[in-house]
Amino acid sequence: MRRRVPWPSAVAAALVTGYVTLFVLASVHTSYDTWGALLILPALMAIGTPILARVAAANPERDVFRLLLLAMTAKLLCSFPRYLMAFVLYGGAADAKMYHQKGGELAAYLGQADLLGGVHYDLGMKVAGTGFIIIVTGVVYAITGPSLIGGFLVFSWLGFWGLLLFWRALQIAFPEADTRKYAKLVFFLPSLLFWPSSIGKDAWMMFCLGLTTYGTARLLDRRFGAFACIALGSLGTAMVRPHVTALAGAGLMVAYVLRRRPRQVSALGPLRTILTAVVLGAMAVLMLQQVSTFFGTDGTGGDAVNQVLSETSRRTSQGNSMINPTAPEDAAPEFSLNPAGLPVAVISVLFRPFPFEASNIQNLIQSVECFALLVMFIRAWPRLSRLPRLFVQRSYVAFAAVYTVLFCWAFSTINNMGILSRERVQVLPLALVLLVVPAAAARGAAATRRPPPVWRVAPGQWGARRRAEPPSQAPPSQAPPLAVPPPSTVSPSPSQGGSTAP
Numbered sequence: 001m002r003r004r005v006p007w008p009s010a011v012a013a014a015l016v017t018g019y020v021t022l023f024v025l026a027s028v029h030t031s032y033d034t035w036g037a038l039l040i041l042p043a044l045m046a047i048g049t050p051i052l053a054r055v056a057a058a059n060p061e062r063d064v065f066r067l068l069l070l071a072m073t074a075k076l077l078c079s080f081p082r083y084l085m086a087f088v089l090y091g092g093a094a095d096a097k098m099y100h101q102k103g104g105e106l107a108a109y110l111g112q113a114d115l116l117g118g119v120h121y122d123l124g125m126k127v128a129g130t131g132f133i134i135i136v137t138g139v140v141y142a143i144t145g146p147s148l149i150g151g152f153l154v155f156s157w158l159g160f161w162g163l164l165l166f167w168r169a170l171q172i173a174f175p176e177a178d179t180r181k182y183a184k185l186v187f188f189l190p191s192l193l194f195w196p197s198s199i200g201k202d203a204w205m206m207f208c209l210g211l212t213t214y215g216t217a218r219l220l221d222r223r224f225g226a227f228a229c230i231a232l233g234s235l236g237t238a239m240v241r242p243h244v245t246a247l248a249g250a251g252l253m254v255a256y257v258l259r260r261r262p263r264q265v266s267a268l269g270p271l272r273t274i275l276t277a278v279v280l281g282a283m284a285v286l287m288l289q290q291v292s293t294f295f296g297t298d299g300t301g302g303d304a305v306n307q308v309l310s311e312t313s314r315r316t317s318q319g320n321s322m323i324n325p326t327a328p329e330d331a332a333p334e335f336s337l338n339p340a341g342l343p344v345a346v347i348s349v350l351f352r353p354f355p356f357e358a359s360n361i362q363n364l365i366q367s368v369e370c371f372a373l374l375v376m377f378i379r380a381w382p383r384l385s386r387l388p389r390l391f392v393q394r395s396y397v398a399f400a401a402v403y404t405v406l407f408c409w410a411f412s413t414i415n416n417m418g419i420l421s422r423e424r425v426q427v428l429p430l431a432l433v434l435l436v437v438p439a440a441a442a443r444g445a446a447a448t449r450r451p452p453p454v455w456r457v458a459p460g461q462w463g464a465r466r467r468a469e470p471p472s473q474a475p476p477s478q479a480p481p482l483a484v485p486p487p488s489t490v491s492p493s494p495s496q497g498g499s500t501a502p
Helices: 007-029 037-057 064-077 079-089 095-112 127-144 148-173 179-188 190-194 201-220 226-238 242-258 269-295 302-315 339-351 361-379 387-393 395-411 417-426 428-436
Strands: none
Touching: 007 037, 037 064, 037 148, 064 079, 064 148, 064 179, 079 095, 079 148, 095 127, 095 148, 127 148, 127 201, 148 179, 148 201, 148 395, 148 428, 179 190, 179 428, 190 361, 190 417, 190 428, 201 226, 201 242, 201 395, 201 417, 201 428, 226 242, 242 269, 242 395, 339 361, 339 395, 339 417, 361 417, 361 428, 387 395, 395 417, 395 428, 417 428
């Protein structure tokens, strides 16, 4: 029996049998709100696996498909502890509960309405922000059915594709970077696995920011479809958090200005550059107007920014995880726009809470990750000193650095560690780019160096996988042009074999 049945087949059969048994028991004893997830999970895996296989086939790295499949599985499985935290640990005191209820009502309306005659549904709030996530949840439930755990799985799956787009963007625009190390960081960092795995804004923002970053990489590398990705991604983020869209737009503008010009410029090259700058400028103006409308401020100057950031600090000054508990909850402190506070803002957003600041087990776990990131950045300090030069050589690094600094400056006003830990996931994928900057080549190195890995090729070129030639086909070594004696006409001995030809 052991010889006839291979152990992988036996394990697979046992897993399938157990899954079917669990599905039958869950469908009998629970509602679709729970057992529907057992249908949605394999469906998401079945849809995502062929896409990952196609991505891996176009990637010359080894074991890419295995890495991506493991990352998607881990991301989907993290939706279950995220659900337990929201509905068991916090007793349902989470935004996901409201999205689930209102999204289910919208899905029921969509199932009965005549879509060709138009949709007339009152959300009870404006579409931008929370209302848009309700619409997304309703559309998801119209396809999958109103399953709470299933909704967590779908949003977690959506967040995974955002992480995948961040990884592909690095491969396109910064191929010299250690893309394998970046893949391990961006796919398996606990915060990126856990927080964008629930029904809500975090997973949607992760997907749309990844799409915007992917479009930015294609634009900097002069690839087709860049503006479509940037427009769709920016529209998705602007409908939820337009201020984050403005930060990404600022990084894009800086990167586009600093990008290297091609050696051979066509006659339409300057005109194309001017048109691109005009389009990006128009998008920036629209985003600033959307931010002003979203926060209800007058204008887009420094006073309006100060008002928005101060109000953010006041609204987040509540709960047991306050960063500055001595400040009164009804106070709206004035936020300083002085750039001298940027180092403190970067440390506060990326590396807090510190272990000694943890007030509960959740903050303690988060502080371990933050401390590990701090150690990684300290160890990478010699590489970070190359950033000013890379701003010109690889403007994608400028995009990542500018967005990271501006994000830390804007979100340093959050006065609650729990909220800060959740919001931080919007900057971590681009902040991690700074950790995979290649080290500078040592001076006086030998002229013959080891060839670069196959994934670090020129932009826009994958190159063929290098294969070692068999010994029989290896070209003979050429002797130096010296006087060569005539070949011997003596026949070889039978023990030696071979031919008499020279």
